[in-house]
Every structure is written in structure tokens, then in C-alpha cells.
Amino acid sequence: MSHSAEPLPMTARRSGPLTGEAKVPGDKSISHRALILGALAVGETHITGLLEGQDVLDTASAMRAFGARVERLGEGEWRVDGVGTGGFAEPEGVIDCGNSGTGVRLIMGAMATTPITATFTGDASLSRRPMGRVTDPLEQFGCEVTAREGKCLPVTIKGAADPVPVRYRTPVASAQIKSAVLLAGLNAPGETVVIESEPTRDHTERMLAGFGASIRTETTDEGHVITLQGRPELKPQPVAVPRDPSSAAFPVAAALIVPGSEIRVPGVSRNPTRDGLYATLLEMGADITFENPREEGGEPVADLLVRHGPLKGVTVPPDRAASMIDEFPILSVIACFAAGATVMQGVHELRVKESDRIDAMAVGLRANGAKVEDSPDSMTVHGQGGLTGGATCATHLDHRIAMSFLVAGLASEQPIRVDDGGPITTSFPDFLPLMRGLGAQID
Ligand SMILES: O=C(O)C1=C[C@@H](OP(=O)(O)O)[C@@H](O)[C@H](O)C1
Ligand SMILES: C=C(OP(=O)(O)O)C(=O)O
Numbered sequence: 001m002s003h004s005a006e007p008l009p010m011t012a013r014r015s016g017p018l019t020g021e022a023k024v025p026g027d028k029s030i031s032h033r034a035l036i037l038g039a040l041a042v043g044e045t046h047i048t049g050l051l052e053g054q055d056v057l058d059t060a061s062a063m064r065a066f067g068a069r070v071e072r073l074g075e076g077e078w079r080v081d082g083v084g085t086g087g088f089a090e091p092e093g094v095i096d097c098g099n100s101g102t103g104v105r106l107i108m109g110a111m112a113t114t115p116i117t118a119t120f121t122g123d124a125s126l127s128r129r130p131m132g133r134v135t136d137p138l139e140q141f142g143c144e145v146t147a148r149e150g151k152c153l154p155v156t157i158k159g160a161a162d163p164v165p166v167r168y169r170t171p172v173a174s175a176q177i178k179s180a181v182l183l184a185g186l187n188a189p190g191e192t193v194v195i196e197s198e199p200t201r202d203h204t205e206r207m208l209a210g211f212g213a214s215i216r217t218e219t220t221d222e223g224h225v226i227t228l229q230g231r232p233e234l235k236p237q238p239v240a241v242p243r244d245p246s247s248a249a250f251p252v253a254a255a256l257i258v259p260g261s262e263i264r265v266p267g268v269s270r271n272p273t274r275d276g277l278y279a280t281l282l283e284m285g286a287d288i289t290f291e292n293p294r295e296e297g298g299e300p301v302a303d304l305l306v307r308h309g310p311l312k313g314v315t316v317p318p319d320r321a322a323s324m325i326d327e328f329p330i331l332s333v334i335a336c337f338a339a340g341a342t343v344m345q346g347v348h349e350l351r352v353k354e355s356d357r358i359d360a361m362a363v364g365l366r367a368n369g370a371k372v373e374d375s376p377d378s379m380t381v382h383g384q385g386g387l388t389g390g391a392t393c394a395t396h397l398d399h400r401i402a403m404s405f406l407v408a409g410l411a412s413e414q415p416i417r418v419d420d421g422g423p424i425t426t427s428f429p430d431f432l433p434l435m436r437g438l439g440a441q442i443d
Contacts, residue, residue, distance in 0.1 A: 003087070009392075010421035010432075011443055012409025017260030017308070018438040021250040026076060026241035027053040027173070027269055028427050030299070032102050033207050034239040036110055038080030039068035040087070040186065041211055042150040047078040049241035049297075055100035055426045057121035062107050063094045065091035066118075066399045077240075085234055086187040090116035094154070099354060099397065102176055104412045105134045105259055106204075108155070109180030112138040119156040120412050121409035125354045125397035125423075133172065134180045140166045141184050155224060163188040165230055167193070169223070174323040175200035175273075178226065180213075182208065188230045201273040206298055209236050210428045240297030242269040242407045246326045247306065247428045250403045251254035251275055253330045255306040255335040258412040259349060263438055266305040267296065276316075276324030277331060284311045286336055301379060311338035313383050318346025325349060328379070332361045335381035336370045337411060348377040354423070355396035364393035364405055367418055390414035399423040410440050 026049040038045030061072045067089035069081035097104035132151030142160030165188040170177045178194045185192025214229035248268045255261040287309040290302040335342035350357040363375045369388030373380045389412030395402040402421045409416030
């Protein structure tokens with residue numbers, strides 16, 4: 001579902017030291033996958049720590065529409081009664097994935113090799129995003145796709161009655177493309193293979209293995225090669241969703257740039273395929289310690305202790321981009337408070353997210369006094385140890401753009417306003433109370 005049509009302006013003001021504990025919500029990527037794999041397993045999957053953001057709630061509704069029983073038992077606690085690989089029923093209505101690229105692309109993959117027809121829609125942001133990157137490889141399995149001009153939503157897929165397995169090299173580093181192909185491969189006979197040049201987040205592979213699928217990953221001369229044996233019987237597993245490192249990035253950034261701050265962020269995933277921002281922050285000289293490292297629900301996690309301190313600009317290499325793809329907007333804010341230039345390379349994918357994130361950040365930061373350069377594939381912020389603020393930023397239906405500018409306003413000289421904070425509920429429904437609890441002035 002799309003969030004309410006009424007824009008929700010918000011303002012962040014210079015705040016005193018942020019202190020306390022920031023319990024950020026469950027990981028969005030893992031939450032989508034838990035619901036989808038739960039729906040494709042035979043029997044009952046019990047999920048704890050599920051992110052109850054709109055993106056994930058839309059995936060839960062979609063799984064119901066395809067015939068799974070999906071029930072909320074309590075806060076973050078959900079039960080999914082799955083229909084088995086290839087067991088999806090034809091949905092009666094249109095599948096509205098709201099704002100979520102992950103939701104729509106993974107669900108298209110999950111139904112493309114079952115002989116049913118489904119039509120997918122989304123909000124204005126999702127309707128602008130490219131779907132051909134997923135529907136092209138799905139057609140190779142034998143499904144039929146009709147889409148709006150430019151291969152955008154609405155998309156209708158007539159699933160393959162007699163699917164064939166696929167060997168596919170992803171043209172861009174994208175876990176959504178990889179995952180859509182693997183999920184389609186679940187109901188194709190034989191081996192489905194995905195080859196990526198750069199490794200991307202591996203939650204689908206980890207969870208498929210956890211649910212009993214035969215899946216292996218090798219690094220060869222061809223790249224990163226993932227091979228899935230089709231038609232497994234997926235066995236329900238308890239899934240404990242770790243806290244989302246992409247959501248943690250916002251309170252972490254706020255603590256780094258607001259003088260005198262010291263916060264703890266417990267139980268955050270430290271999956272190496274998601275860790276690029278934290279590697280970058282350490283190179284910038286950030287005072288972050290990772291305490292109590294442990295394994296939870298098949299993912300490495302740690303408690304973060306974050307303190308304000310001086311930061312210096314760095315160059316982020318292109319081969320790190322995939323491991324921090326959603327964190328560049330907030331990194332560009334942190335970079336304004338560092339000394340010297342922060343250069344972000346290989347970031348062209350940011351142009352096809354909920355908004356063109358390079359443009360949205362460059363325009364908004366410049367309006368608030370920052371010196372920013374951008375190219376089709378890069379962004380450079382010339383850090384001046386602070387930000388003037390005072391301007392209103394357009395968020396373009398993009399939760400990460402909204403949260404990034406609100407964090408910036410906590411340490412800028414003048415308040416920073418966003419035109420619409422409504423989309424924040426897609427990934428971080430408790431962002432405002434959590435940040436206010438640390439001492440942030442946002443209203
Ligand atoms: O697979 C996933 O859960 C995601 C993959 C990334 O997208 P791409 O696959 O388009 O890079 C990321 O930006 C998105 O927030 C979540
Ligand atoms: C890009 C994002 O999500 P999605 O692609 O699922 O819309 C994000 O959460 O930053």
C-alpha cells in the first residue's frame with residue numbers, strides 16, 4: 001500500500017548530546033525473505049523481530065493473496081503457514097507492493113515459475129523504477145510478462161507452466177535480481193545458476209540453506225557463482241531477525257555528528273555483505289566499538305558503542321558500493337561534518353532507488369550550505385566540519401532521504417526541514433520516538 005497522500009513535513013533542530021540506547025527495528029531485507037520463504041515452505045514458520053514497516057507489511061499481504069496463512073502473534077512475532085514450492089494460488093486482486101523494490105522484485109521471482117497470473121503495482125516512486133532487470137531473466141524460465149512502457153509497473157506475469165532452469169549473469173550488482181532468479185529457480189527442475197561480478201547481500205542464500213535447499217556459492221574466474229538445486233521441499237525454520245544495520249546508520253550518524261553524544265545500538269547485523277558503511281566510518285576515524293560479537297539466527301551481530309569525535313574525509317572504493325548501497329545518503333551527511341573530501345565512487349545504482357539519491361542529496365545538501373559535486377556514477381562532499389542548514393529538502397517519497405536530512409538538522413547551525421517524512425514508515429516506523437528518546441529535537 002502507498003502511504004497517505006497528505007505530505008507530512010518535519011523539522012530537525014540543533015540538539016544537545018544524544019545519549020542512551022537505540023533499539024533499531026528488524027532487518028528489512030531479512031524480514032521480506034522470512035515471509036516469502038515461510039510462504040513457500042511446507043508448514044509453520046515462526047518469525048521474531050520482524051520489521052513491521054509498510055514495505056514488509058505489503059509483502060505479508062501479498063503472501064496472503066498467494067494463499068499462505070500469515071498471522072501476527074505479537075510485536076514483531078509472526079507465524080506463516082506455507083503452501084510449499086510451486087504451491088502459490090492465483091491472487092484475486094492486484095498485488096500492491098507500495099514503495100518496495102525488494103518486495104515486488106522478489107515476489108515476481110517467487111511466482112514466475114508457477115502456472116498462475118498476477119499483476120503487480122506500487123506507488124509513484126516504485127512505478128518509476130526499472131523492472132526489466134528482473135522480468136528479463138524471469139522470461140528465460142518461460143513465464144510471459146507484460147509491462148508498461150520502459151518495463152515499469154504495472155507488470156503482469158503469467159507464470160511458466162513448464163519452467164526450465166536458468167543460468168544468469170547479473171548485469172548490475174543487485175541482490176534483488178539475484179534473489180528473484182533464485183526464487184524462480186526454486187520451482188524449476190535442475191540447477192539454476194546466478195553469477196555476479198561483485199558479491200551482494202547474501203540473505204536469500206543463507207535463508208534458503210537454512211530452510212533446507214541445496215545451494216552453494218563459489219568464487220571462480222567467472223565471478224561469484226551461486227548454484228541452486230530446484231524443487232526442494234523447504235522446511236520451516238524459526239527465524240530471529242537481527243536489527244537492521246541500514247536503519248542503525250541513522251542514530252549512529254547522529255551520535256557521530258552531534259557533539260558530546262554517546263549511544264549504544266544493540267544486536268545489529270554485521271553480515272559482511274552489509275558492512276561497508278561501518279568499514280568506511282572507521283576509516284574516517286569514527287569512535288565506534290563493536291561489543292559482544294555473536295551469532296543470532298544465522299547472522300553475525302554485535303552491540304555498537306558510538307561516540308562523537310573528529311572525522312576526516314575518505315575515498316570509498318567502487319567495489320565497496322554494494323555492501324553499503326542504502327547508506328550513501330547518510331554517509332553524504334556525515335561527510336559534511338568531516339574535514340576534507342569524501343569521494344563516493346561506483347554509485348550509479350543510487351539513481352534508480354526510491355528516488356535519484358545522488359541528485360536528492362546533492363540538491364538538498366547544497367541548499368543547506370554544503371559543497372557537493374556529482375557525476376552519473378559518483379558523489380564528492382567537501383567536508384567543512386559542519387553545515388549551515390536553514391533550507392527545506394524534497395524527499396521524493398524516499399524514506400532514506402527524509403531520515404538523512406533530519407539527522408543533518410540535529411547538528412547544523414539552522415534547522416533543516418523535510419517536505420514529507422511520511423515515507424519513513426516504510427523501513428523505520430519508530431524513527432521519531434527513538435530519535436527523540438536519545439535527545440534529538442525533531443518535530
Ligand atoms: O535485496 C534486498 O533486500 C535489497 C537490495 C538492494 O537493492 P538492489 O538489489 O537493487 O541493489 C537494496 O538497495 C535494497 O534496499 C534491499
Ligand atoms: C532501496 C531500498 O529499498 P527497496 O529497493 O526495497 O525499495 C532501501 O530501503 O533503501
